[in-house]
Amino acid sequence: MRYLKKLTVLLLTVLLLLSGCAKRSEPEVFSSSGDSWTVGFGRAEITVTDDERKGLYIAGYNQGWHPTGLYDQSTAWAVWLQAGEESTLLIGVDCVALSSAHVEMIRERTAHLKSSSVNVYATHSHAGADTLGLWGPLMVDGKNDAFMEKLVDACVLAAEDAVADRREGELRFGTAEGEIEFLRDSRDPQAFDPDLHQLRFVPEDGEAGVRLYIYGAHAESLRGDNMMLSRDFPGVLCDLVEKETGDRAAFMPGAIGGLIMTQVIAEPAFANLNRTGQKLAEYALSIDPEEETVIEPELVHGRMEFSVPLDNTGFMFYKFLGILDKKVERAESATGYALWSEMTVLRLGELTLALIPGEIFPELVWGGAREPGLAEDPPLLCDIAEEYGAGKLLVVGLANDELGYIVPPSDFLVNETAPYLDRIEDQYGEDHYEETNSVGPECAVVIAETFEALMRAVNE
Amino acid sequence: MKNKNLSAVHFLIPAILSVLTTALCAIFPSAFVHGIGSLIRLAGKTFGLKSTDIKQFSEIFDQLKEASVLPPVWLLLLVFAACFAAAVWARKGKKGRRIAVAVIWLLLLLPLMLLSLWFSNVNDLQYGIVISALICMVMAGVF
Numbered sequence: 001m002r003y004l005k006k007l008t009v010l011l012l013t014v015l016l017l018l019s020g021c022a023k024r025s026e027p028e029v030f031s032s033s034g035d036s037w038t039v040g041f042g043r044a045e046i047t048v049t050d051d052e053r054k055g056l057y058i059a060g061y062n063q064g065w066h067p068t069g070l071y072d073q074s075t076a077w078a079v080w081l082q083a084g085e086e087s088t089l090l091i092g093v094d095c096v097a098l099s100s101a102h103v104e105m106i107r108e109r110t111a112h113l114k115s116s117s118v119n120v121y122a123t124h125s126h127a128g129a130d131t132l133g134l135w136g137p138l139m140v141d142g143k144n145d146a147f148m149e150k151l152v153d154a155c156v157l158a159a160e161d162a163v164a165d166r167r168e169g170e171l172r173f174g175t176a177e178g179e180i181e182f183l184r185d186s187r188d189p190q191a192f193d194p195d196l197h198q199l200r201f202v203p204e205d206g207e208a209g210v211r212l213y214i215y216g217a218h219a220e221s222l223r224g225d226n227m228m229l230s231r232d233f234p235g236v237l238c239d240l241v242e243k244e245t246g247d248r249a250a251f252m253p254g255a256i257g258g259l260i261m262t263q264v265i266a267e268p269a270f271a272n273l274n275r276t277g278q279k280l281a282e283y284a285l286s287i288d289p290e291e292e293t294v295i296e297p298e299l300v301h302g303r304m305e306f307s308v309p310l311d312n313t314g315f316m317f318y319k320f321l322g323i324l325d326k327k328v329e330r331a332e333s334a335t336g337y338a339l340w341s342e343m344t345v346l347r348l349g350e351l352t353l354a355l356i357p358g359e360i361f362p363e364l365v366w367g368g369a370r371e372p373g374l375a376e377d378p379p380l381l382c383d384i385a386e387e388y389g390a391g392k393l394l395v396v397g398l399a400n401d402e403l404g405y406i407v408p409p410s411d412f413l414v415n416e417t418a419p420y421l422d423r424i425e426d427q428y429g430e431d432h433y434e435e436t437n438s439v440g441p442e443c444a445v446v447i448a449e450t451f452e453a454l455m456r457a458v459n460e
Numbered sequence: 461m462k463n464k465n466l467s468a469v470h471f472l473i474p475a476i477l478s479v480l481t482t483a484l485c486a487i488f489p490s491a492f493v494h495g496i497g498s499l500i501r502l503a504g505k506t507f508g509l510k511s512t513d514i515k516q517f518s519e520i521f522d523q524l525k526e527a528s529v530l531p532p533v534w535l536l537l538l539v540f541a542a543c544f545a546a547a548v549w550a551r552k553g554k555k556g557r558r559i560a561v562a563v564i565w566l567l568l569l570l571p572l573m574l575l576s577l578w579f580s581n582v583n584d585l586q587y588g589i590v591i592s593a594l595i596c597m598v599m600a601g602v603f
Contacts, residue, residue: 139520313593320583320590321523327583336589415599 006280018219021103023338024450026308027457030116031300031347032084037171039201040080041210041248044154045073046094048147048229055375057135059096060126061224063136067129071230071270072130076154077250079210080115080376081348083297088346089115089162090212091155092233092250095131097122097402100341100357101325105152110159117301119344119355120155121399126220131404132433133323141323157239169203170424172393173392176283176294179433183217186259187430191361191368192216193254196283197394200247209247213237213284214363216254218261221276222269231352236277241284246439249284255366257405258358259434267396270422289380295349302458303344304449308403309333311440312420315404326401339439341401343447345454350391352458354381354451357401363408364444365395373410375441378448388455403443403444405434410443481569484538488573489587490529490581492566499523524582532579539572 048056048070058067074094081088082232091106098106103120110118122131129147136142146242185192193216201210234251241249266275277457310316318324330340344355364370375380385393413432415422423433492499497518502568504514550561578588 098601137516137519313597316585316590320585321520322527322583323523335593337585404591420599421597 001040006429012201021444023379024453025304027302027304027454029300029457030086031458032086033296033298034082034084035296035297036168036204037201037295038080038082038087038166038168039171039203039210040075040150040162040164041250042163042165043075043077043159043248044157044161045075046151047073048150049153051353052144052146053229055144056129056147057231058227058229059128059130059132059135059417060062060220061135061144061313063135063142065135065227067229068227069229071127071228072235073299074125074151074229074231076151077248078155078158079212079250080159080162080166081299083299083348085300086116086299086301086389089118089159091118091159092252093120093122093131093151093155094124094125094235095151096124096135097129097132097398099132099325100327100401102148102152104252106155109152109156113159113163115159116425117303117344118159119346119400121355121373121396122402123149123219123231123234123251123361124225124256124398124433125232125234126218127222127226127228127232129229129344133318139323140318141321143323167203167205167207169201169205170207171295171297171348172200172202172289172292173295174198174200174287174289176287178283181262182263182279184304185362186261187432187434188428189363189368189370189412191196191363192258192260193362193365193366196280197254198284198287199295199351209245211241211245211247211249211284212252213241213249213280214252214254214396216256216260216395218256218259219251219253219438221262221264221273223264223272226269230273233273233277233280236274237280237284240277240281244281244285253397255291255356255360255362255364256397257318257361257434258363258443259359259405260362265296268296293350295351298347298349300347300458302454303342304344304450304454304457305340305342306446307331307338307340308334310337310339311442312404312438313434314420314436315339315439329438331456333442339403341403342401343450343454345458347458348392350386352385352390352393352455353396354385355396355399356406356410356447358403358406358443358447359434360395360406360447361408361411361444363411364406364448365393369408369410371410374412375409377408377410378445380450381448381451384448384452384455388459390455390459403439404437406443406447407434407438407441409441409444412438471511474544474551477547478540478543478566481543481565481572481591482536484569485539485573485576486531486536489531489577489582492577493524493527493529493580493582493587496524527583528581530581531576535579537574539576
């Protein structure tokens, strides 16, 4: 009997220890190099009829708002990137965000294309249909099943077209210096990357190339009163670049947490949309080909799953109601649970892209956090990248999941009465809205630790 | 008689009772969670509550109609074992013992079903944990 008791205690201890250790998967890494890059591009519209529009909710600002009209159709696009034997499919969608569940659906449906990996991201448009479920009536799922089905179909079509479009050529990287005054950080301290970054594929056959733009601003030039479905400025930027150059263009959001957005530079809202897109197109077209860096055809891809303590009770209720479909596990946190998510690091020659599953504050990437802070921040992502000999670091947000805002622990403040449900203002008068849409203060630490583990794996 | 020898037939009734009790504890969480929206509408009609509030709440909880509900297997096994043991013990004794066990069974049935609900996983989250959090927030005046 005593022996049985000891055995039970031992088993329980082992189980507890094992459960505490299950925070990250092993990194999955592959790499290859070739004589040139093989790149393909595909695009498909996610068409919405007038009748279908009535069943949608507009995402980004208010709850329970049906769109009253359609300005331009959302699209899905895919870029096939290959160097040597290995490849990755980058699939982007004009929408506010996509959860890991839909990313997995897209991966399953594109498995027949035999890409070594598939990464799915959203432009974070605040004028698209609700694809996450948070913008229906209060605590009611705002996603429309038929629309989500169309979205996944469009991603698959775009990916298939990208595969069919593959050609060999050169990949180049360039940056346009943006005006600091064009962007604003809605919450001090002011920290953001004002530049527009471009990855440009030049095919050997002289046909239309591909351009990927990374810019660190929320796609919300139409602002909060808008009720028309639109791609927002990413659509205008890409259309203008395509018109001017003939190349196919796509947009990727950078480190936009904080909350980084473009200034209002014209009235009314649709004039601002067009002027903002035009300004970014001017940046894009100003990149001098002579000053671009040629990217060596070497591809290294590292992916890791990780769990992050879930402190946000609002997110927990949404998961309970089946609105947020995320993998959870029991853990030490305010809710008793942790969420599972993933991160990918993509090395293209000397360029490193960190695909982050959320809206990370630029302070966590490049610094500039307020000091002294409420708690210690993790090491900066750019410092970690430099430590592992990475060249230029670019951040792509809302990739493969949406954990919400990734807020620096030094500036993490929640309402004491209703944490994560009500906002609070700090001693400087700053509104801590972002915390209400974040997983919790440990997310930033977990992201930095996971990034370091990936950098170690990718650079070994 | 000190020890009443029981044949296999005598274990049949305890087994049936145990399976019945365990089945009720297994089905109740699912039936309750999937039917919360309907219960709210019924309560609204019965007590004449404000229809807009009822509509809003029932719309929220109707989302649980498709929820995945997993009752706690460990509790179901315990319930089965305890019921079976109690029923066999009751059958071995006199009439008074059987009546006592039957009364206890009736009194404990609903609490056991509620306990099963408390420890059930609804969409991967333990029902009891979510409800505790909700109750804390209501007590703190959040809603």
